[in-house]
Amino acid sequence: xxxxxxxxxxxxxxxxxxxxxxxxxxxxxxxxxxxxxxxxxxxxxxxxxxxxxxxxxxxxxxxxxxxxxxxxxxxxxxxxxxxxxxxxxxxxxxxxxxxxxxxxxxx
Numbered sequence: 001x002x003x004x005x006x007x008x009x010x011x012x013x014x015x016x017x018x019x020x021x022x023x024x025x026x027x028x029x030x031x032x033x034x035x036x037x038x039x040x041x042x043x044x045x046x047x048x049x050x051x052x053x054x055x056x057x058x059x060x061x062x063x064x065x066x067x068x069x070x071x072x073x074x075x076x077x078x079x080x081x082x083x084x085x086x087x088x089x090x091x092x093x094x095x096x097x098x099x100x101x102x103x104x105x106x107x
Contacts, residue, residue, distance in 0.1 A: 011084045018076040025069035
């Protein structure tokens with residue numbers, strides 16, 4: 001197989017991994033928003049007070065999670081671009097064959 005065909009193969013697998021990563025990040029953010037809704041309507045204690053600490057911590061976690069997961073997606077897209085262009089790690093034929101086993105044969 002030529003290097004270009006190998007790069008196409010493991011770039012497609014890298015895109016698949018980034019897609020699964022996107023779905024995971026999106027689900028975490030959606031579940032965090034659902035937790036805000038649940039905590040805002042739940043009653044805690046004998047006086048029927050809303051748990052303020054839990055609600056505040058959930059609200060403050062959202063920007064942190066959003067920033068960290070967007071950074072993770074940026075790194076994933078950089079990895080996909082690097083596999084397509086054949087970065088510094090992917091330039092020799094032996095490394096290309098090792099990557100073929102890691103990306104195509106092992107999964």
